Amino acid sequence: MRILITIPHFFKPEKNGRHGSKLKDPQPRLEALSKSLAALHQLFGKSQSIIDINRRLAIPVNQPQAHDLDIVICTTGDCHLLNQLSLPAHFYQHYxxxxxxxxxxFECQAVLRDCLGKYDYYCFMEDDLILHDPWFFNKLSWFTKEAGNLCLLQPNRYEISTRALTCKxxxxxxxxxxxxxPFQNVNERAQLKSNIVGVPITFRRALNPHSGCYxxxxxxMANWASQSHFLDRDTSFVSPLESAATLGIMKTFRVYKSVADWASFLEIQHYGTRFLDLIGEQVDLAMC
Structure with missing residues (x-):
């Protein structure tokens, strides 16, 4: 399988910057992007082996789940950290x-469109997202076979910590x-149910379809690119950032996420604890 992943990347420090792309210290952003890129190759690339101790030989493994992976990082001007990444040059292409x-x-969407017909999966990930699930694309493929291509499963985005009121x-x-x-009717095929390895799991139309990725x-991808709203640069969902990541897919597909009881079925890590740290401050912790 051939996979194309586009990543928008921006860094420009500001005196009172609050977001990772505007902090004075570039290290957290570098670490997030480095971990994201490394994980993609470690999970889905072909360079995976098991050490046969008896023969002292490294033998290829996981090859049915190993794919041809191309990663394109879209930047603007000189506001990026790519020249500080300590990763092999073949890990990504700079756009x-x-x-x-x-x-x-939206530039990432243009790259995806221009590569129509060349890949099996067309993907977008913000530069602070990290995958940990080697079965991620298997799960997506299973879902669309069950639900149809007009249904899109989005991962649940999470943060982790050992020092907060909740670990995850x-x-x-x-x-x-x-x-x-204004953009979706969540009552249309409101939920889907299925059994996976003997476990009943429910997927529900997402009142928050944003995951920072798709x-x-x-x-x-071909269906989306054929829509009149494709690349219309509409920014009317929350902000330009959320709109570029989510509005187009929300207009095109019935977007689902697994329900809270099975949130981890399809998930992706958001680097840092910016949201998690709100618990106990601006967000109350519910007591079970």
């Missing part, structure tokens, strides 16, 4: 643009229905 930083996600927090809980009502098979 420089002159776009506004918050609109880099999923950060994209429900929005008020009115926020996404992963489309070739048919889904």
């Amino acid at each position: 420089p643009t002159g776009a506004e930083p918050l609109l880099l996600g 927090a999923y950060v994209d809980g429900d929005l008020a229905p009115r926020v996404t009502a 992963f489309l098979n070739a048919n889904q």
